[in-house]
Amino acid sequence: MTDINTTTISSLVAEYPFLTSFFKDNGLDVTGSENLTLVQYFAAFDSDEMEDRALDADNMIVQTEEFIRQMNAFLGKEDDVVKTVTILPGMDKSGNAEEFQELVIEQGEIISIVGPTGSGKSRLLGDIEWVAQNDTPTGRSILINGDVPDRKWRFSSADKLVAQLSQNMNFVMDLSVYEFVELHAESRMVENREEVIHRIIEQANSLAGETFSPETPITSLSGGQSRALMIADTAILSKSPIILIDEIENAGIDRKKALKLLLTQDKIVLMATHDPVLALMGDKRIVIKNGGIHKVIETTDEERTILSTLEEMDRTLLAYRTKLRQGEIITKIQTDWKEKSHA
Amino acid sequence: MNLVTVSGPPSSGKTSVILKTIDSLKKRGLKVAVAKFDCLYTDDDVLYEKAGIPVKKGLSGALCPDHYFVSNVEEITNWALKNQFDILISESAGLCNRCSPYIKGIKAVCVIDNLSGINTPKKIGPMLKTADIVVITKGDIVSQAEREVFASRVNTVNPSAMIMHINGLTGQGSFELSTLLYSEENHIDSLKGMELRFPMPAALCSYCLGETRIGESYQMGNVRKMKVDDDND
Ligand SMILES: Nc1nc2c(ncn2[C@@H]2O[C@H](COP(=O)(O)OP(=O)(O)OP(=O)(O)O)[C@@H](O)[C@H]2O)c(=O)[nH]1
Ligand SMILES: [Mg+2]
Numbered sequence: 001m002t003d004i005n006t007t008t009i010s011s012l013v014a015e016y017p018f019l020t021s022f023f024k025d026n027g028l029d030v031t032g033s034e035n036l037t038l039v040q041y042f043a044a045f046d047s048d049e050m051e052d053r054a055l056d057a058d059n060m061i062v063q064t065e066e067f068i069r070q071m072n073a074f075l076g077k078e079d080d081v082v083k084t085v086t087i088l089p090g091m092d093k094s095g096n097a098e099e100f101q102e103l104v105i106e107q108g109e110i111i112s113i114v115g116p117t118g119s120g121k122s123r124l125l126g127d128i129e130w131v132a133q134n135d136t137p138t139g140r141s142i143l144i145n146g147d148v149p150d151r152k153w154r155f156s157s158a159d160k161l162v163a164q165l166s167q168n169m170n171f172v173m174d175l176s177v178y179e180f181v182e183l184h185a186e187s188r189m190v191e192n193r194e195e196v197i198h199r200i201i202e203q204a205n206s207l208a209g210e211t212f213s214p215e216t217p218i219t220s221l222s223g224g225q226s227r228a229l230m231i232a233d234t235a236i237l238s239k240s241p242i243i244l245i246d247e248i249e250n251a252g253i254d255r256k257k258a259l260k261l262l263l264t265q266d267k268i269v270l271m272a273t274h275d276p277v278l279a280l281m282g283d284k285r286i287v288i289k290n291g292g293i294h295k296v297i298e299t300t301d302e303e304r305t306i307l308s309t310l311e312e313m314d315r316t317l318l319a320y321r322t323k324l325r326q327g328e329i330i331t332k333i334q335t336d337w338k339e340k341s342h343a
Numbered sequence: 344m345n346l347v348t349v350s351g352p353p354s355s356g357k358t359s360v361i362l363k364t365i366d367s368l369k370k371r372g373l374k375v376a377v378a379k380f381d382c383l384y385t386d387d388d389v390l391y392e393k394a395g396i397p398v399k400k401g402l403s404g405a406l407c408p409d410h411y412f413v414s415n416v417e418e419i420t421n422w423a424l425k426n427q428f429d430i431l432i433s434e435s436a437g438l439c440n441r442c443s444p445y446i447k448g449i450k451a452v453c454v455i456d457n458l459s460g461i462n463t464p465k466k467i468g469p470m471l472k473t474a475d476i477v478v479i480t481k482g483d484i485v486s487q488a489e490r491e492v493f494a495s496r497v498n499t500v501n502p503s504a505m506i507m508h509i510n511g512l513t514g515q516g517s518f519e520l521s522t523l524l525y526s527e528e529n530h531i532d533s534l535k536g537m538e539l540r541f542p543m544p545a546a547l548c549s550y551c552l553g554e555t556r557i558g559e560s561y562q563m564g565n566v567r568k569m570k571v572d573d574d575n576d
Contacts, residue, residue: 025465025499054441054468056541063472066502122515130519137370137518157498157506163487172458172485183461184488187495226486234487 004065009041010034018071018189022064027053038064074158074189082161082241083107083145085128085268090139092292093120098140100296103286107241110259110269112279115288121272124288125244128270129162130154138291162270163240165230165248171218177201177229178214184237196236203261204232209252209322224252231258235265245271248278256281256311277314280307344424345529348444350435350470351454352463356480357434358387359511360454362394365432366514367521373429378419380435380444382408387434397426408435409442409543416444417534424532430525443470445540449531450524453504456481457493464496469541471497476523477504480511 002015009030013019023030033041042050042057050057085105089098105111113121123138131142131153143149144161153161173180181197190196198214205211208228212221221229227248234243243262248255259281262269273279280303287295319333351357365375376397379387383402391398399419403411412435423431435444437453445451453474455463458481464471471477477497482490494506505523509516548564 022499025496027465051542054541056469056473059473063502067499070498070502122513126515126518135522137367155505157494163491164482165487166483171489173461173489180488183492187492230486230488238487238491 004061004068005039006037008035008037012038016068016071019064019068022067026060026063028060070156070158080159080241081107081145081266082268084143085242086143086146087124087128087293088141088143089293090127090132090134090136090141092138092290092294094290096292098292098294100293103293103296105268105270107266107268108263109284110263110271110282112282112285113270113272113288114274114279114285115294119288120291121288123291124286124293125162125270125272128242129160131161158239160240162242162244163234163238165227165234165243165245171221171226173218175218176214177212177216177218177221180218181229181233181237184233188237188239190237200229200232200236203236204229207231207254207258207261209254222252227253228258232261235262235267241266242268242270245269245273247273247275277307277310280304280310344420344428344531345430345450345525346420346423346446346531346534347430347432347450347452347524348435348446349432349452349454350437350444351478352440352456352459352467353436353438355454355456355459356478356509356511357436357454358390360478360480360509360517360520361432361434362390362396363509363511363514363517364521364524365394365396367518368430368525371521371525373525374427375430375432376423376426376428378416378423378431378433380408380412380415380433382436382438397428407442407543408438409444412444413539413543416446420531420534432524437467437470440467440470442543443468443473443541445469445473446534447538447540449537450475450529451540452476452478452520452524454478454480455497457485457490461489461492461496464493464500467500472501473540474501474504476520477501477506478509478520479506480509482508483510483512 002012004012030041036044038061042055042060045055083106087103089100091097113124115121127136127138127140128142130136131144131149132138132140133148134141144153152159171180175183178197181200182193185193185196201214208225210222210225212225248258255278259269271278271282279285280299283299285297285299286293287297316333320330323330349357349361361377368375377391378399378401379385379391380401380403383404385400385402388398388400399422401411401415416433419433420431433444437443451474453471455467455471455477457479479494479497490508497506507516507520509520548566549562554561
């Protein structure tokens with residue numbers, strides 16, 4: 001790496017273009033000082049000015065160096081492919097060993113997590129996020145691609161193992177849909193930004209019942225539209241290989257399509273839910289009891305058949321909801337799922 | 344004993360995070376005490392007491408809260424040493440976004456919340472920029488995208504910090520934080536000879552000393568004027 005102490009600001013910026021915005025975000029105006037080194041640049045401030053602006057030259061140089069290191073690591077690396085996540089058993093709240101050998105979750109799989117509130121779902125997700133190494137209250141260990149994982153999964157802010165789609169998908173920023181996704185894309189430093197942004201909005205619109213435009217303010221999106229945007233955004237922009245979903249409400253969104261979108265992006269989907277339509281879409285489900293993994297159930301053929309029935313009921317309900325919303329008189333909707341399944 | 348300084352803007356979730364983290368520390372058999380510093384008012388001491396945590400409270404009143412903190416941190420530390428606590432956690436609010444009570448060689452945690460707006464990391468000075476650990480709270484009420492954008496903004500102003508997401512209501516993430524707060528190596532016997540990470544501002548104008556009248560003739564000491572000419576934009 002270039003010696004930051006002897007290189008001029010202009011050469012630094014030429015080598016690391018991302019420093020332009022880094023300096024700006026840290027309130028450093030370097031125009032006119034391009035021929036100085038950072039040390040010289042800070043030396044030019046008098047001590048009052050440094051104090052005034054709460055600057056600390058040594059700290060700033062250390063931070064700049066660290067930022068360059070992180071960005072190089074980020075830009076230079078091949079995307080880490082997480083093909084499998086393995087959970088090795090620990091124990092439940094009473095200290096009983098969990099009753100499974102090992103649970104291997106593969107890329108493209110959907111795993112449902114069921115169990116009463118407070119049973120330990122959060123701890124399980126916490127263990128995965130923190131890539132537990134027998135050092136959390138449950139004593140579980142997590143392997144990535146079959147091996148003891150790199151510590152960066154724990155400590156780096158750019159490489160998070162788990163992205164979360166929580167129940168409350170509120171937005172607090174005052175931006176249009178386009179600006180919002182753009183901001184996220186910027187922070188992820190994606191190239192071909194415009195194309196990615198449009199792809200996300202298009203996907204979101206295909207998940208939501210009612211469409212919205214890139215200019216719509218995010219705060220005026222309906223619940224379903226917000227969920228759709230969040231799902232499309234997380235699927236396409238989030239680097240995290242695991243997506244955790246905490247119940248997706250059915251209203252205003254095609255949940256099956258949503259899951260499919262996540263899976264086409266090679267994610268692993270973990271879903272905490274008590275909705276049978278969602279839970280049975282999973283390949284397996286983890287049953288949590290008393291803080292431990294009590295059972296791992298593979299979705300059976302009968303369950304899959306039942307799922308089609310449930311999905312049909314779901315569609316019927318949705319159709320009634322649409323009628324209601326459109327101000328119609330409710331009349332009986334014919335369920336024709338048998339015909340459909342033949343087609 | 345280990346000293347940990349926690350600070351962050353008002354209502355960012357400091358107490359919630361500290362309480363949940365202490366739960367985990369206690370399970371490891373560690374004895375934890377808290378010193379709460381605030382300006383005019385706080386109920387936090389009641390919350391800590393309710394949780395069975397020994398607590399000392401200090402209100403700076405008319406003094407600059409961060410100056411007040413530095414003037415008292417040694418005494419508080421001695422109190423905690425005398426009582427043989429394993430960890431003393433100080434909680435103080437960053438009231439003007441300028442100062443930070445962090446001490447060289449003492450673990451420094453800054454707590455900020457996702458709701459404070461994405462430009463907030465740029466506005467907070469040394470309190471955020473020189474922290475070892477930055478805890479981001481209230482992720483439960485914003486979207487994944489906002490969490491990611493906010494964390495990346497924090498990383499830009501303090502790349503060396505470890506960034507953690509903690510839900511102050513459920514405590515999700517606080518166990519993980521607790522593992523980073525105590526180590527034999529960080530043991531201290533006193534604060535003698537230690538230094539602040541960042542100097543506090545050289546204040547002292549007439550108003551620091553109680554002047555209430557407005558007008559140039561009453562202003563003495565460290566006074567600075569804004570430029571408000573019409574052509575100054
Ligand atoms: N939704 C949500 N609320 C939170 C979270 N963390 C804290 N809160 C709430 O935010 C409010 C302020 O939290 P406190 O822990 O008192 O904040 P503080 O920083 O200690 O506040 P002061 O000491 O008064 O400056 C409380 O109502 C908490 O319940 C969180 O992660 N999510
Ligand atoms: Mg508090």
